[in-house]
Amino acid sequence: MSESKAISHRLDDVLKEIEGVRYTRQSKTRIRVDLDADALPTLLELLQGRAGYVHLSAITCVDWIDADQFELIYHVWSYEDKALVSAHIRISRDPGRYVSVYDIYTPAAFFERDIHEMFGVYFEGAPDMEKFILTEWDGPPPMRKEFDTERYVNETFAWQEYNPEWLREISAQGGGIAVKPSEGAL
Amino acid sequence: MKGNKVIPIETHERVPARQRTNPWAKVFDPFMDFCRSRSLFLLHYCTGCGAVELPPTVTSRFDVERLGIQPMVTPRQADILLVTGYVATKTLKRILLSYEQMQAPKYVIGICSCTVNGGMYWQSYATVKKLNEYLPVDVYIAGCMPRPEAVLHGLQQLMEDIKTGRANAWQDYFNRYDHYLGNQQALFGDRWQTPTDIIGEARHYGLLGEQTLGEHTALLERIKQPLEVPTAGVFSPHSETRET
Numbered sequence: 001m002s003e004s005k006a007i008s009h010r011l012d013d014v015l016k017e018i019e020g021v022r023y024t025r026q027s028k029t030r031i032r033v034d035l036d037a038d039a040l041p042t043l044l045e046l047l048q049g050r051a052g053y054v055h056l057s058a059i060t061c062v063d064w065i066d067a068d069q070f071e072l073i074y075h076v077w078s079y080e081d082k083a084l085v086s087a088h089i090r091i092s093r094d095p096g097r098y099v100s101v102y103d104i105y106t107p108a109a110f111f112e113r114d115i116h117e118m119f120g121v122y123f124e125g126a127p128d129m130e131k132f133i134l135t136e137w138d139g140p141p142p143m144r145k146e147f148d149t150e151r152y153v154n155e156t157f158a159w160q161e162y163n164p165e166w167l168r169e170i171s172a173q174g175g176g177i178a179v180k181p182s183e184g185a186l
Numbered sequence: 187m188k189g190n191k192v193i194p195i196e197t198h199e200r201v202p203a204r205q206r207t208n209p210w211a212k213v214f215d216p217f218m219d220f221c222r223s224r225s226l227f228l229l230h231y232c233t234g235c236g237a238v239e240l241p242p243t244v245t246s247r248f249d250v251e252r253l254g255i256q257p258m259v260t261p262r263q264a265d266i267l268l269v270t271g272y273v274a275t276k277t278l279k280r281i282l283l284s285y286e287q288m289q290a291p292k293y294v295i296g297i298c299s300c301t302v303n304g305g306m307y308w309q310s311y312a313t314v315k316k317l318n319e320y321l322p323v324d325v326y327i328a329g330c331m332p333r334p335e336a337v338l339h340g341l342q343q344l345m346e347d348i349k350t351g352r353a354n355a356w357q358d359y360f361n362r363y364d365h366y367l368g369n370q371q372a373l374f375g376d377r378w379q380t381p382t383d384i385i386g387e388a389r390h391y392g393l394l395g396e397q398t399l400g401e402h403t404a405l406l407e408r409i410k411q412p413l414e415v416p417t418a419g420v421f422s423p424h425s426e427t428r429e430t
Binding site for chain 1: 229302303304309310315316319373374
């Protein structure tokens with residue numbers, strides 16, 4: 001008990017160390033931290049080195065197109081605290097560049113590569129910014145808000161006819177249902 | 187399934203059967219069709235979530251083997267290509283490679299709403315909406331996802347079609363190759379090519395139709411590159427064994 005208290009004190013100490021950090025404890029296991037983009041690498045280094053948050057679970061990207069900003073959320077987990085710290089930062093949408101945290105958390109390479117592919121955010125210092133999953137996609141980053149998926153789909157793909165002749169024939173004999181509920185189970 | 191007349195599912199205009207001059211063909215062709223319909227091998231290409239309905243279909247609960255249908259491991263030995271679920275643009279390339287490797291006569295079954303019209307991924311930039319734009323489909327089984335009963339019904343329908351000589355969609359791929367290739371090129375770009383020589387096969391089967399060759403196949407001929415052959419400097423297990 002006293003040990004776990006000591007650990008959460010360590011987290012508080014780290015969070016107080018950096019200026020301009022606002023944090024709220026949403027529950028025992030979730031802490032939301034908002035801070036400036038410049039301060040994030042320092043925070044992550046302290047969280048990993050001093051507070052035991054050794055596991056980077058994910059990096060989330062949110063496109064706030066009206067505010068002209070990308071929100072990057074770094075989720076780090078502590079096996080001792082059993083708590084998740086989510087550090088929220090906002091970066092400008094226009095150049096869409098940020099520093100990589102690959103040197104602090106190695107798994108960041110995958111998350112950053114994925115975000116680069118889906119949102120077009122470039123991470124300086126990341127080991128690989130090549131295509132990741134969408135290797136055969138050469139359009140704009142598809143998760144950006146200005147990419148109109150529906151329009152793209154309508155332009156690219158043809159739709160099946162909704163009520164073709166052959167389907168009417170099948171519906172006439174019960175919609176293709178082999179066994180009607182009234183006839184009981186198989 | 188009593189009281190349900192099996193109706194062929196028409197996805198396009200049927201190709202007239204080849205003219206047979208041998209009088210015995212009238213006897214043996216229906217017999218061959220019957221035998222063929224009772225011995226089918228499934229290649230389940232598990233593209234999406236619909237694949238989870240196949241283990242119960244194949245194993246003891248619904249036991250598809252009583253219809254003479256068995257799962258098979260490679261496309262070259264399979265008769266039926268089951269496309270189970272959403273087809274991503276990337277996956278479609280692999281489906282086409284598998285499909286073209288299969289030996290005729292071959293049949294395609296599209297399972298789940300996603301293969302019919304995109305299903306719940308209708309808005310997605312990454313999934314193909316209509317499978318029969320890119321390869322001929324014999325039977326569609328709609329549902330999200332269809333239960334094993336529905337899958338069995340679809341398979342029975344296919345068997346019925348084969349028995350009565352109506353399951354000729356595979357001939358359509360050769361007859362109208364230009365149309366299918368055009369749709370593939372629209373999606374994958376002009377550099378799209380597969381290792382299988384479809385036009386040569388169409389000639390072999392005697393299925394070279396008016397629409398086999400066209401502007402799209404002309405483009406294919408222009409960009410076509412020979413398959414990679416291992417050169418002298420590259421390690422290859424075959425060259426190693428030959429030397430020793």
